[in-house]
Amino acid sequence: MQALGGGRLHLQHGPIDVVLRAWGARDAVAGAYEAAVVRFRTVLRELVEELPELRKAMDDGPRVEGAVAKRMVAACLPHGGVFVTPMAAVAGAVADEVLAAMTGAATLDKAFVNDGGDVAVHLAAGEKMAVGLAADFSEGPVPAIDGRALLRSGDGIGGVATSGRQGRSFSFGIADSVTVLARDAAGADAAATLVANAVDLPGHLAVRRAPARALDPDSDLGDRPVTVAIGPLARDEVAAALAGGRCRAEAMRASGLIRGAALTLRGETVVIGDGRCLSPRRAERGLTR
Amino acid sequence: MSAGPLSPEARSDKFGAAEEGGIVRCDACPVLCRIRPGRAGACSRYANEDGRLVRTDPVVLLHKAVDEGGKLVAFETGEWDGAPLDPARTFVTGIGSGTTYPDYKPAPFIVSAEHEGVDTVTVVTEGIFSYCGVKVKIDTDRHLGPERAAVRVGGEEVGHVTTAEYGSQMLSVGGVRHLTGGSKKEGNTTCDALLRLCSGEAVAMSIDGGHEVVVQAGRAPVVDGKPESRMRVGCGSATVGIFAKQWLGQADEVVVVDDHITGVLTEHQAGRVLGMRPAGVRVRGRRSTPGRYFQVANPGVGWGGTDIEDPLSVIERIDPAVAWPGLRLLMTSTTGEHALWCVLDEALRPVPAGMPEAVRKVVERIGENCEPSLCTVLFMAGAGGSLRAGVTENPVLLTRSVAAGETRVTMGGAPVYLWPGGGITVMADVLRLPKNAFGSVPTPAIVAPIEFTMPRGLYARLGGHMEDVVAIGDILRDVAPGARVGAWNADNPWPMGRPRPPAG
Numbered sequence A: 001m002q003a004l005g006g007g008r009l010h011l012q013h014g015p016i017d018v019v020l021r022a023w024g025a026r027d028a029v030a031g032a033y034e035a036a037v038v039r040f041r042t043v044l045r046e047l048v049e050e051l052p053e054l055r056k057a058m059d060d061g062p063r064v065e066g067a068v069a070k071r072m073v074a075a076c077l078p079h080g081g082v083f084v085t086p087m088a089a090v091a092g093a094v095a096d097e098v099l100a101a102m103t104g105a106a107t108l109d110k111a112f113v114n115d116g117g118d119v120a121v122h123l124a125a126g127e128k129m130a131v132g133l134a135a136d137f138s139e140g141p142v143p144a145i146d147g148r149a150l151l152r153s154g155d156g157i158g159g160v161a162t163s164g165r166q167g168r169s170f171s172f173g174i175a176d177s178v179t180v181l182a183r184d185a186a187g188a189d190a191a192a193t194l195v196a197n198a199v200d201l202p203g204h205l206a207v208r209r210a211p212a213r214a215l216d217p218d219s220d221l222g223d224r225p226v227t228v229a230i231g232p233l234a235r236d237e238v239a240a241a242l243a244g245g246r247c248r249a250e251a252m253r254a255s256g257l258i259r260g261a262a263l264t265l266r267g268e269t270v271v272i273g274d275g276r277c278l279s280p281r282r283a284e285r286g287l288t289r
Numbered sequence B: 001m002s003a004g005p006l007s008p009e010a011r012s013d014k015f016g017a018a019e020e021g022g023i024v025r026c027d028a029c030p031v032l033c034r035i036r037p038g039r040a041g042a043c044s045r046y047a048n049e050d051g052r053l054v055r056t057d058p059v060v061l062l063h064k065a066v067d068e069g070g071k072l073v074a075f076e077t078g079e080w081d082g083a084p085l086d087p088a089r090t091f092v093t094g095i096g097s098g099t100t101y102p103d104y105k106p107a108p109f110i111v112s113a114e115h116e117g118v119d120t121v122t123v124v125t126e127g128i129f130s131y132c133g134v135k136v137k138i139d140t141d142r143h144l145g146p147e148r149a150a151v152r153v154g155g156e157e158v159g160h161v162t163t164a165e166y167g168s169q170m171l172s173v174g175g176v177r178h179l180t181g182g183s184k185k186e187g188n189t190t191c192d193a194l195l196r197l198c199s200g201e202a203v204a205m206s207i208d209g210g211h212e213v214v215v216q217a218g219r220a221p222v223v224d225g226k227p228e229s230r231m232r233v234g235c236g237s238a239t240v241g242i243f244a245k246q247w248l249g250q251a252d253e254v255v256v257v258d259d260h261i262t263g264v265l266t267e268h269q270a271g272r273v274l275g276m277r278p279a280g281v282r283v284r285g286r287r288s289t290p291g292r293y294f295q296v297a298n299p300g301v302g303w304g305g306t307d308i309e310d311p312l313s314v315i316e317r318i319d320p321a322v323a324w325p326g327l328r329l330l331m332t333s334t335t336g337e338h339a340l341w342c343v344l345d346e347a348l349r350p351v352p353a354g355m356p357e358a359v360r361k362v363v364e365r366i367g368e369n370c371e372p373s374l375c376t377v378l379f380m381a382g383a384g385g386s387l388r389a390g391v392t393e394n395p396v397l398l399t400r401s402v403a404a405g406e407t408r409v410t411m412g413g414a415p416v417y418l419w420p421g422g423g424i425t426v427m428a429d430v431l432r433l434p435k436n437a438f439g440s441v442p443t444p445a446i447v448a449p450i451e452f453t454m455p456r457g458l459y460a461r462l463g464g465h466m467e468d469v470v471a472i473g474d475i476l477r478d479v480a481p482g483a484r485v486g487a488w489n490a491d492n493p494w495p496m497g498r499p500r501p502p503a504g
Helices: A025-041 A043-049 A067-076 A086-105 A186-196 A235-255 B007-013 B058-069 B184-198 B234-247 B270-271 B357-368 B386-390 B395-403 B458-459 B472-482
Strands: A010-012 A016-023 A111-115 A118-123 A128-136 A144-152 A159-164 A177-182 A209-210 A227-231 A260-265 A268-273 A278-280 B017-018 B024-026 B045-047 B053-055 B072-074 B090-092 B109-115 B118-129 B132-138 B150-153 B155-163 B168-174 B203-207 B214-215 B252-257 B262-266 B281-283 B286-289 B292-294 B315-318 B328-333 B340-343 B350-352 B375-382 B409-410 B426-427 B439-441 B444-456 B469-471 B485-487
Touching: A010 A025, A016 A025, A016 A086, A025 A043, A043 A067, A043 A086, A067 A086, A067 A186, A086 A111, A086 A118, A086 A159, A086 A186, A111 A128, A118 A128, A118 A186, A144 A177, A159 A186, A159 B017, A177 A186, A177 A235, A186 A235, A186 A260, A209 B469, A235 A260, A235 A268, B017 B053, B024 B053, B053 B270, B090 B118, B090 B472, B109 B203, B109 B472, B118 B375, B118 B458, B132 B184, B132 B214, B132 B444, B150 B184, B155 B184, B168 B184, B184 B203, B184 B375, B184 B439, B184 B444, B203 B262, B214 B472, B234 B252, B234 B262, B234 B270, B252 B281, B262 B281, B286 B357, B340 B357, B375 B444, B386 B395, B395 B444, B469 B472
Parallel strands: B072 B485, B109 B469, B252 B328
Antiparallel strands: A010 A016, A016 A111, A111 A118, A118 A159, A128 A144, A144 A278, A159 A177, A177 A260, A209 A227, A260 A268, B017 B024, B045 B053, B072 B090, B109 B118, B118 B444, B132 B168, B132 B375, B150 B155, B150 B203, B155 B168, B203 B214, B252 B262, B262 B292, B281 B315, B286 B292, B328 B340, B340 B350, B375 B426, B409 B444, B439 B444
């Protein structure tokens, strides 16, 4: 645990890295931070205890008890018909859980909990928050901020999550990044994972894949092939891959699972949903986070 | 690349374990990632490089080495200003040092330093304690629950009420039978309660057949929602006994109102020995022995832990054959927070009057003699097991050396009480450890820092891991820049003898 600049708090345990901030009365902020620290303390332990269940495919009916684990399962449940494990929502679920602890402990004007790019957001009436989207990997592994989401209270968005090949997790697809706005961070996280999987060029020779377990012997993805490297792609191939993802994202939006999404591959971005919220801003390219 | 004990290779060896196929299992956190060659773990901080666990970023390595190597505590008051740390005044604690597994691996840091001309070695580690708990002393005479009653947190049994001490109720919380001997939920609840108590946080507990109490180390207990303030100086009878002589000649009768035992001075042995004239003031309740009355009223938040607001209501009658007009009567509580001075009129009715200065001084002295009511939490654990193998290859020699007082044990720099007899069973006041000193693992068990300090020659004789000893100067140079540096708690004795006074 350490304090960062700008009144932010950094919590880290094993693979979980959380940066959070709350706004409000001084006592309220202090109470919220204390609640976050207390809640965070046991999160990894709870997840590790149920890891075998959380690595099961949703079709195999994972049974979990923990609060974070339940958020993960709930976020994946609506996505019937495709392979997904609760792990697809782990980062977002942790963010939601810590945010819930903060807002449960104190009345805050606004707050965010950013768990490695999956952000849970709380906005009291009349508040708004701009979330920078670091999604452009075309110039190297450190992404440029190339867009932002402007969230307002009452717009029904409590989670912003980014998934893709450049993250820590494996992807079946080839998207550089997919950012999703949804009711909560766990829902956004699961959706972003699945949309990123759908940005794909099945059978394309430039896309090299390997069984997940060949890379990580304990992967929840088993021996399913995950993307390892991508060679040169033609412009129409990029467009075709993005179209696959857009189709999946539009279906999720139509069924109310997400509010908006931005899909990026090789510098090309497709935005769906609430254009007011998501605005790619080329002018800010080159700014690193 | 350097192959010294602080080198990445050497440090990595401490935190990883090789498996088949070049896989390395990382023990740095509970996820226990198994990492294939050329890949990183879930955190991206640790990676498998040619079958060896390494930190992925040398800058982070330095930072993490500090996380692993613990808090460097400068022997100064006030925060560290970034100035170079004096090796002679710096103690490396086990807080956040991590632990090595399996146990035979040397402890995360084995630090050598010279103190008063003696080469000293401190073995720094974090112990994973399955056998551990806290003893809680709650300064209140309020009945919290019967002895042996279960103490619960969130409905789970986490401990029990144990033998009451003078002015204090005692709880024993945790222990191996609650941590791992019951259900998973019981174990996790117990572990969480222990961690919060050790971290100085408030924990609400309920006692079977008793009351709700909120316990927080260093704070007043809150019983059934009401915070305690003063510890009473003693029961009403004891208060009479303590102050009888000081009241002699100043008052003709003193009634000390107390929910446990109300004392009546002239009837009490203390007044009789002083030859005081009986005053004929009879109080309500059941007489235990002369001048000592049980149950003068109901328990409550009024005078002396009773429900009394008007102290004269405890007076059942005033005997006209014994009392006299002008009799001076003091009524007070066991904390001196309440007091009333009366003089009997011609009809022998007590009439409130201005309290003489001499009497007020004695009442104030009752208050002065009351200590603030506090909860105190002692962490108790056994370090006599496999943890010792990280210190020495011949663990029993460490046990004997600790028992003989040659090896000093500290927890996060805080002194410990070593229970005599076998093993290394220690107790430490959790408030004397730095903040955030305790942690937990899924077992469930509590993780706590522990340091063993001894002369270097002794460490060699104990079968210590001499090849892993690192000079404090090297640690400060390599690790200090990103370390958590805190002020030494001036109440704690310096583990390595008297430090040199600060230069300049």
